[in-house]
Amino acid sequence: MNSIEVFELTKKFGSFTAVDNVSFNVKEGEIFGFLGANGAGKSTTIRMLCGILEPTSGDAFVGGYSIVKSPDKVKLNIGYMSQKFSLYNDLTVEENIEFFGSIYGLFGKSLKQKKEWVLEVSYLRGKEKLLTSSLPTGIKQRLALGLAVIHKPKIVFLDEPTSGVDPIFRRNFWDLINELSSEGITVIVTTHYLEEAEYCNDIILIDSGKIIAQGNPKQLKTNYIHHPIFEIQCENATDIIECLEKQNFVDEVSLFGNNIHVITNSNLKEINQILELLSDKNVKSISKITPTLEDVFIHLLEKKNENQKN
Ligand SMILES: Nc1ncnc2c1ncn2[C@@H]1O[C@H](COP(=O)(O)OP(=O)(O)OP(=O)(O)O)[C@@H](O)[C@H]1O
Ligand SMILES: [Mg+2]
Structure with missing residues (x-):
């Protein structure tokens, strides 16, 4: 009721x-x-x-x-x-x-x-x-x-x-x-x-x-983000963010504390792609993660801002 x-x-x-x-x-x-x-x-x-x-x-x-x-x-x-x-x-x-x-x-x-x-x-x-x-x-x-x-x-x-x-x-x-x-x-x-x-x-x-x-919370995490999210633990976040933002296979990059979250836009071997790309940077680890609500909300708000710009 x-x-x-x-x-x-x-x-x-x-x-x-x-x-x-x-x-x-x-x-x-x-x-x-x-x-x-x-x-x-x-x-x-x-x-x-x-x-x-x-x-x-x-x-x-x-x-x-x-x-x-x-x-x-x-x-x-x-x-x-x-x-x-x-x-x-x-x-x-x-x-x-x-x-x-x-x-x-x-x-x-x-x-x-x-x-x-x-x-x-x-x-x-x-x-x-x-x-x-x-x-x-x-x-x-x-x-x-x-x-x-x-x-x-x-x-x-x-x-x-x-x-x-x-x-x-x-x-x-x-x-x-x-x-x-x-x-x-x-x-x-x-x-x-x-x-x-x-x-x-x-x-x-x-x-x-x-x-x-x-x-x-579960529906929000599964219904609004359709592509994999990766978490990168690293030392020089700004440098890495700059590099990732230029890539075609990257949809969104955001900073979460000291870590970086990356939403990709394809389902193809992204982890290797990212690793290769960042091979000369100081990356401690990279792993596929379940999105947090923060990921979902940032994603939705960014999408909305993009739509408003276009
Ligand atoms: N009495 C009012 N007269 C004019 N504008 C108002 C009035 N009350 C709220 N607003 C405007 O309406 C919008 C929504 O305000 P509201 O207080 O509902 O937001 P909120 O989501 O509660 O924000 P916060 O997280 O800061 O509390 C704001 O732009 C606010 O300036
Ligand atoms: Mg309020």
Whole structure:
């Protein structure tokens, strides 16, 4: 069953189209990743789906309610952790919990129970009186997520919840997301970290307001790159990239840390071809690899830029 159904959703700011005719479905209980570069239109889409921002055209059903006809019903039935604001920094941990609890109509015993749960998931038991501004980012984000689901919504939107969080805490934050999902909560999450996309059941990639790829991580890796990818470990990457870019059998070359990824455009003995070509360069190893999501996204974005140039 679908938790969210989006139909040709568009948002214009004046003559600028931030979200352009976007349609997709999100299944109940899944973790749905929303990826795209800065300014791609992720937050704008999420704000529309939360019933906060009115679409220019199109509609979406979130938990069965239309964001155009019943935005207030939508708001009551979801949790939302926004990108810019999620907690009052000048309140203590306890005051934030009480404030957000009261917004969602929690008082007395039910608030007390929820408060215990939020303190536990954010590792803040016994630290209720700390000022929120004094918390490390990772803890703050866990507190914010706890508060976004304090009223037990069936759907929660997390807009870049791990931005600025260190890798260990990021992993740890995803354990919490998985926990929510295993309880049947549908999670829609935006991120810039491609390794996080691997943890999602389904993903869409948007660019300039348009969907350019859609599927689960496995589908994305098999459906969008049709030629072999090679990883070259080497010392003088710039030199090698320059050399490869000139070759007819090479489609794309990109730098991944200290390594180079090469997408070829034929299926013929490329590995030997590359080895021969780079015989006088300092290549440590070369191997055929399964594409990462980063390979897929770079490939799609480069293809799109090329099409725009032509
Ligand atoms: N209220 C607004 N008025 C005018 N333009 C806006 C408004 N809100 C967003 N935009 C523009 O719409 C585009 C999409 O913005 P959006 O915030 O949705 O991107 P994003 O994918 O969330 O980016 P980021 O990764 O930086 O958060 C951007 O070019 C942005 O400048
Ligand atoms: Mg954003």
